Amino acid sequence: MKGRRSAFPRLAISLGGLRKPQDVPENAMPNAMPAPSHQRRTLLTAGLAHVLHDGYTDLIYILLPLWQSEFALSYGMLAFMRGLYTGAMAALQVPAGRLAERVDGRVILALGTAVAGVGYALAGVSGGLLGLAVGLIISGAGSATQHPIASSAVARAYQAAPRAALGIYNFTGDVGKAAVPAATALALTVLPWREVLWLLALLGVLVAGVLALVMPAMGQRAAAHARPEHSGSGQGRGFALLFAIGVLDTGVRMGLLTFLPFLLQAKGAAMASIGLAFALVFIGGAGGKFLCGWLGQRLGLLASVTLTEAATALGIFALLFSPLGVSFVLLPVLGIALNGTSSVLYGTVPEVSSPERTERAFALFYTGVIGSGAISPVLYGMLGDAAGVNFAVATTALAALSTIPLAFALVGRLHRGLAAPS
Numbered sequence: 001m002k003g004r005r006s007a008f009p010r011l012a013i014s015l016g017g018l019r020k021p022q023d024v025p026e027n028a029m030p031n032a033m034p035a036p037s038h039q040r041r042t043l044l045t046a047g048l049a050h051v052l053h054d055g056y057t058d059l060i061y062i063l064l065p066l067w068q069s070e071f072a073l074s075y076g077m078l079a080f081m082r083g084l085y086t087g088a089m090a091a092l093q094v095p096a097g098r099l100a101e102r103v104d105g106r107v108i109l110a111l112g113t114a115v116a117g118v119g120y121a122l123a124g125v126s127g128g129l130l131g132l133a134v135g136l137i138i139s140g141a142g143s144a145t146q147h148p149i150a151s152s153a154v155a156r157a158y159q160a161a162p163r164a165a166l167g168i169y170n171f172t173g174d175v176g177k178a179a180v181p182a183a184t185a186l187a188l189t190v191l192p193w194r195e196v197l198w199l200l201a202l203l204g205v206l207v208a209g210v211l212a213l214v215m216p217a218m219g220q221r222a223a224a225h226a227r228p229e230h231s232g233s234g235q236g237r238g239f240a241l242l243f244a245i246g247v248l249d250t251g252v253r254m255g256l257l258t259f260l261p262f263l264l265q266a267k268g269a270a271m272a273s274i275g276l277a278f279a280l281v282f283i284g285g286a287g288g289k290f291l292c293g294w295l296g297q298r299l300g301l302l303a304s305v306t307l308t309e310a311a312t313a314l315g316i317f318a319l320l321f322s323p324l325g326v327s328f329v330l331l332p333v334l335g336i337a338l339n340g341t342s343s344v345l346y347g348t349v350p351e352v353s354s355p356e357r358t359e360r361a362f363a364l365f366y367t368g369v370i371g372s373g374a375i376s377p378v379l380y381g382m383l384g385d386a387a388g389v390n391f392a393v394a395t396t397a398l399a400a401l402s403t404i405p406l407a408f409a410l411v412g413r414l415h416r417g418l419a420a421p422s
Contacts, residue, residue, distance in 0.1 A: 038157060038216050039157045039158055039165075041214060041215065041216055042153050042154060042157035042215065042216050043154055043157065043158070043165055043168060043169065044214075045210065045211055045214055045215035046150035046151075046153050046154050046169055046172075046215070047168065047169055047172035048172075048207060048210065048211070049109060049113060049146050049150050049207065049211060050146065050150060050169060050170075050172045050173040050176060051172050051173070051175055051176035051179065051180070052113065052116075052176060052180070052203070052204060052207045053113070053116065053143045053146040053147075053173075053176070054173040054174070054176035054177050054180075055176035055177060055179060055180020055181065056116055056120070056139060056143055056180065056200070056204070057085065057086065057089070057143065057177075058176075058177045058180070058181050059180050059181045059184045059200070060081075060082055060085060060136075061082075061181065062181050062184050062185050062188070063184075063193060064078050064081070064082065066188070066193045067081065067132070071129050071132075073129075081132070081133065081136060083374075084133055084136045084137050084140065085136045085137070085139060085140035085143075086140060086370065086374070087140065088136075088137045088138075088139075088140030088141045088144065089140040089141070089143045089144045089370070090144075090366075090367050090370045090371060090374075091144070091367075092140075092141050092144035093144045093147060093148050093363040093364075093366050093367050093370075094148075094360065094363040094364060094367060095144075095363075096108065096112065096144045096145040096148055096149065096359075096363060097148035097149070097152075097359035097360040097361075097362060097363030097364075098359070098360055098363075100145075100148065100149050100152075100218070100359040101356060101357065101359055101360065104217050104218055105149040105152065105153060105218035105359060106153075106211065106212065106215045106216070106217055106218050107212070108145050108149055109145050109146065109149045109150060109153075109211055109215070110208045110209075110211040110212040110215075111142075111145070111208070112141075112142045112143065112144065112145025112146065112149075113142065113145070113146070113204055113207055113208040113211060114142070114204065114205050114208035115138060115139075115141065115142030116138075116139045116140075116141075116142030116143045116204050117139075117142070117200070117201040117202070117203065117204020117205045117207075117208065118138065118139075118142070118201060118204075118205075119135045119136065119137070119138030119139025119140070119141070119142055119201075120135060120139050120197045120198075120200050120201040120204065121135075121197065121198055121201035121202075122134065122135035122138060123135025123136060123139070123197055124193075124194040124195070124196075124197030124198045124201065125194070125198075142204075147362060147363070147366040148359045148360070148362040148363035148366060149218070149359055149362075150169065151166065151169065151346060151349070151362045151366075152218075152350070152358040152359045152361075152362050153215075153216075153218050154166055154169045155347070155349065155350040155358060155362075156218070156350075156355070156358065157216075159350075161297050162297075162347045162350055163293050163294075163296040163297040163343065163344060163346075163347025163348070164293050164294045164296075164297040164347075165293070165347075166293055166343060166346045166347040167289055167290050167291070167292060167293010167294055167296070167297075167343035167347070168290060168293060169346075170289040170290075170293065170342060170343045170346060171286060171289045171290040171293075171343075173289075174282070174285065174286035174289060174339075175286070177282075178282070178286075180200075184196060184200065187199065237413055238351075238352035238410060238413040238414060239349075239352040239353060239361060239364075239365075241406055241409055241410040241413065242345060242348055242349065242352055242365070242410055243364070243365060243368050244403075244406055245305065245341075245345060245403045245406050245407060245410070246342070246345050246365055246368055246369045246372070247368050247369065247371075247372040248372075248399055248400075248402060248403050248406075249309070249341045249342065249345065249369075249400070249403055250342075250369040250372040250373050250376065251372045251373075251375075251376035251379075251380075251396075251399060252312065252338070252396045252397075252399050252400045253338050253339065253373075254372070254373045254376045254377050254380075255376050255377060255379075255380035255392070255393075255395075255396040255399075256316060256338065256393060256396045257278075257281070257377075258377040258380060258381060259380070259384060259389050259392055259393050259396075260274075260277065260278070260281070261274050261277075262389050263319070263320070263389060263390075263393060264277055264324070264327065266389070267323065267324040267327060268324055269324055273324075273328075276328070277327075277328065277331055280328065280331040280332045280335065281331050281332070281334065281335040281338070282335065283332055283335065284331065284332035284333060284334065284335025284336045284338075284339070285335040285336070285338060285339030285340075286339070287332075287335075287336055288308075288335060288336035288337060288338065288339040288340030288343075289339050289340060289342065289343045290343075291336065291340060292304060292308060292336075292339075292340030292341065292342075292343045292344055293343035293344070293347060295307075295340070295344075296343060296344035296347055296348075297347070300411075301344060301348055301407060301410065301411055301414075302407050302408065302411045304341075304344040305341060305344055305345075305403060305404065305407040306404050306407060308337045308340045308341040308344065309337075309341060309400045309401060309403050309404055309407075310400075310401070310404070311336075311337035312334070312337040312338050312341070312397070312400040313397040313398070313400040313401045314397075315330060315333060315334035315337055315338075316334070316393060316394070316396060316397035316400070317394070317397050318330055319331075319334065319393075320390060320393055320394060341403075342369075345365075346362075346365070348410075349361050349362055349365050351414060352410075352413075352414075380392050380395070380396065383395060
């Protein structure tokens, strides 16, 4: 009889903790895993949020020419308008992550999604530039909730394999970057831009409703008991190393994309061909986020980062010295390596943060990579002005290689227990 009593708690744990036996203390269930249905709903709804918010972020590129024509804006002012959205999103990710430590993250994410939609509605209602600017700031502020909260929700739901799940989550963001701007461009052929923004705002409110009703709750009590042995801090040495790798990796990607048109022009490419080149890179990048999340789960952090960053550096050097035809063959393969590292890095964030601070760690990490995406093209551009395009592109390859020793140091930290692996 005693054996039967001891077997029952283990059975309940193996079924995902759907019902906790009364004779098992709460702190005796550190390895309870969410049920498969909970995991699927979390990944589906987090992916839906990622599609919408990344689409919201990139559809602005489609609208810039219309705003330039209507408001007589300079290129600098257009860049400023674009920066209002991304600036608000970057600045508020850490506060959003901290708020989610106190309030159910599902509620914050749903509210943020609704706010992002309302911001676009205000931009559509506005008859002037000031109202448009305010609407973009509000929408960007709402989108600040998505990355830290949705990422941590997926990481917690898939504790045993966070990298693979986060790879799928990251892939959905690329789907949004392609689908929402494309749908916006199509809608603009039959509707004025203000009415298109109202439709997009309605879409945001509908998605917010889905998140509120379908997404599983993200109560901090359950998360805190999932891995109580984890004593790492998102602010510690392990996180700092991961943060540095992420900043460098993003800088390599944005720096190369900045110079890619000029590199191809020097090889004789026409403008139409350059557009095709970017499409090939982005297609490869979307596949890389999906593939490398799976790869990272099986090979581990060190092998995955070494493989993807070495492949990135090799691909960049090959691109520098290859003829135009070969360059187009290389671009989708380079896109896989160029974007793939990010899925491995995002999947490592839960390993270098305590479970009750996962949202804050993701918020800090995303703030860093978004900031790097904004600053690195400027720095590489200055280097290109001083030493030439080829030298600046070669420097991005060297920067990719510089992440490998940082990965060795990070894995050493993980193995020494300063941040517990998943």
